Amino acid sequence: MNDQQLAALSSFREKFLGFDIDAIDREADGMLTAGVTVRQFLDTCMPIMAEVGERFEKGEYYLPHLVMAGEMFKTASRKIKGSVQAGESGPAIAEIVLGTPMGDIHDLGKDIFGVLAEASGFAVYNLGVDVPPEAFIARLEETGAAFLGLSSLLTTTFGTIEQIVALLDKKGLRKNTQVMLGGGATEQSLVEKLGVDFQTRDAYEGISFIKRLTDGEMKGGSA
Ligand code: B12
Incomplete structure (x- = not known):
């Protein structure tokens, strides 16, 4: 600096x-x-x-x-x-459905992650705050996005996150959806507890996670 x-x-x-x-x-x-x-x-x-x-x-x-x-x-x-440079134009590398689950209206970190993800060449469907589980599922079905990004600043949203994961299972979408959890209320142990794939409190780590997976896919490997 x-x-x-x-x-x-x-x-x-x-x-x-x-x-x-x-x-x-x-x-x-x-x-x-x-x-x-x-x-x-x-x-x-x-x-x-x-x-x-x-x-x-x-x-x-x-x-x-x-x-x-x-x-x-x-x-x-x-x-x-x-001041963030726009990503290269062309088809999106991957699509992300993003939102803050029902009961939580914090959005500052979510929106920063969204902007950085777009600048990295991903398409982001930002559903906003206080999003009911069904709305996440509907947008995933509509877009076929491979990533679901959930932002949580309140521990009281963990029940909603479990509901979202259960609904993904029920709809047969779970195996094709990488569920990413971010935000100040989250910690590593939630990956197992809530059945998500990834957790971070750092937007850049989230971007790296998606890049790792999409790179692997492009090379025909797995993450
Ligand atoms: C600002 C703030 C508010 C603002 C929010 C404004 C807004 N537009 O978002 C307002 C005033 C609305 C608010 C309200 C409340 N708040 Co508040 N708030 C905060 C505060 C001070 C900062 C949050 C923040 O924006 N941080 C900065 C951002 C950039 O950080 P971040 O979200 O973590 O994001 C980073 C990463 O996590 C990551 N990231 C974020 N999301 C995602 C998603 C993905 C997919 C990925 C990959 C990455 C990622 O990217 C960011 C950059 O690296 C925190 C304190 C704290 N320590 O966080 C309390 C805090 C979150 N609030 C708290 C509380 C209790 C409340 C209220 C219940 C207060 C009340 N009595 O009404 C209400 C809740 C209202 C509701 N239903 O949601 C508690 C939560 C306690 C808990 N663990 O459950 C906290 C922790 C304060 C505290 N210590 O008590 N709050």
Whole structure:
């Protein structure tokens, strides 16, 4: 990281932690001018979001703090995401149905993953937030997508995720669908517990997982 990027990120961090919501747009411009990458932006934001969450849990912050943190992240990420280079045009390498399962309205990380996946040459059907299990299944059937990406920030969505996996089984779609789980509430042990194929809290790891599988397929191998 060069000095300009470091200075832009540190100024952004200071304004963010001070909840200086009016300054964020300007800070985002500063990051763009400095050439801050999405990866650098996320590496700076994730610990801040985690700290806001921890303080909320301890009762030091309240719901408006979560709302403001979400808004500030959205304002900045909208600009930073805009700097992501579009993927090569041509047929999509693979298709991904993506969404936040029913009961959960967090979408910041999901949308970042979606943008990075598109930029990597994948077609993304982003169904939004609070998505019922049946809607995921319907879109998979309609598109024939090989990947299902679920974003979970609330542990209360785990039951819904189990329902989605059970429905995939029932409809005979499970063996042809790679179910990917991402988001702050997830951990590795859920792969076995919920019957999914992959878990991560890092959008880039998600992209690598799909690339590994699609590369294997193209070479006629398996993952
Ligand atoms: C901002 C925020 C909000 C905002 C969300 C705004 C929005 N548009 O998303 C608002 C104010 C709406 C909100 C509401 C609530 N929140 Co909230 N929120 C947060 C906070 C502070 C940050 C979340 C975030 O955006 N992180 C940044 C993003 C970029 O990270 P990420 O989602 O993990 O994504 C990364 C990776 O995981 C990955 N990724 C994400 N999805 C996917 C999907 C795939 C397929 C892949 C491959 C990768 C991938 O890509 C990203 C980049 O690497 C967290 C604290 C935390 N530690 O996360 C609490 C937190 C998630 N919230 C929490 C709670 C309790 C709530 C509320 C219930 C509060 C309330 N009493 O009302 C409500 C729930 C409403 C609902 N029904 O969903 C708890 C959840 C506890 C739990 N484990 O269940 C947390 C952990 C705070 C805490 N410590 O208590 N919240």
